[in-house]
Amino acid sequence: MPLxxxxxxxxxxxxxxxxxxxxxxxxxxxxxTRGVAEFHHISATRAIAPTTEAAQLxxxxxxxxxxxxxxxxxxxxxxxxxxxxxxxxxxxxRELLLHLQRQDALSRLTGWLQCERLDIELDxxx
Numbered sequence: 001m002p003l004x005x006x007x008x009x010x011x012x013x014x015x016x017x018x019x020x021x022x023x024x025x026x027x028x029x030x031x032x033t034r035g036v037a038e039f040h041h042i043s044a045t046r047a048i049a050p051t052t053e054a055a056q057l058x059x060x061x062x063x064x065x066x067x068x069x070x071x072x073x074x075x076x077x078x079x080x081x082x083x084x085x086x087x088x089x090x091x092x093x094r095e096l097l098l099h100l101q102r103q104d105a106l107s108r109l110t111g112w113l114q115c116e117r118l119d120i121e122l123d124x125x126x
Contacts, residue, residue, distance in 0.1 A: 053106055054097045056123060060113070061093045064120050070096070076116075077108055 010016055050058070065073065067089055074081040074096060084095040100106050113120055 048098070048101065050094075050097065051101060051106070054101050057106065057109060058090075058093055058097055060120060060122070061097075062090055064117065065089070065093075067092070073109075073112065076112060077105075 061070070061073075070089065070092055071081045074084070077100070079096060079099060081092070084092050084099070086092040086095050097106070097109075100109055110122060113122060
């Protein structure tokens, strides 16, 4: 069962932001999980458009990574892969980039690419 949560807040610069999060909870837990809070996945979105940098990184990642490499990337960046919405590579990459963009942490990803994936050339603007 989806549970939709909406939050509005102001950042340090005084800009207003809206944050929406959907939690998917089990409707009828099995005997083994009865009484245990279990989230199937979390889709966290804030009404923001991807930056040009995020769009370029999306193309790079879907071109050069497979799902297992993406899982490792998420681990190394401290992002829980299983909590990213999306079923396939494009969706998981999109949600990772939106998450990093919301956290103002796309530079962590570009730093990882520069150190770990020397086979990938990044544009000068990234």
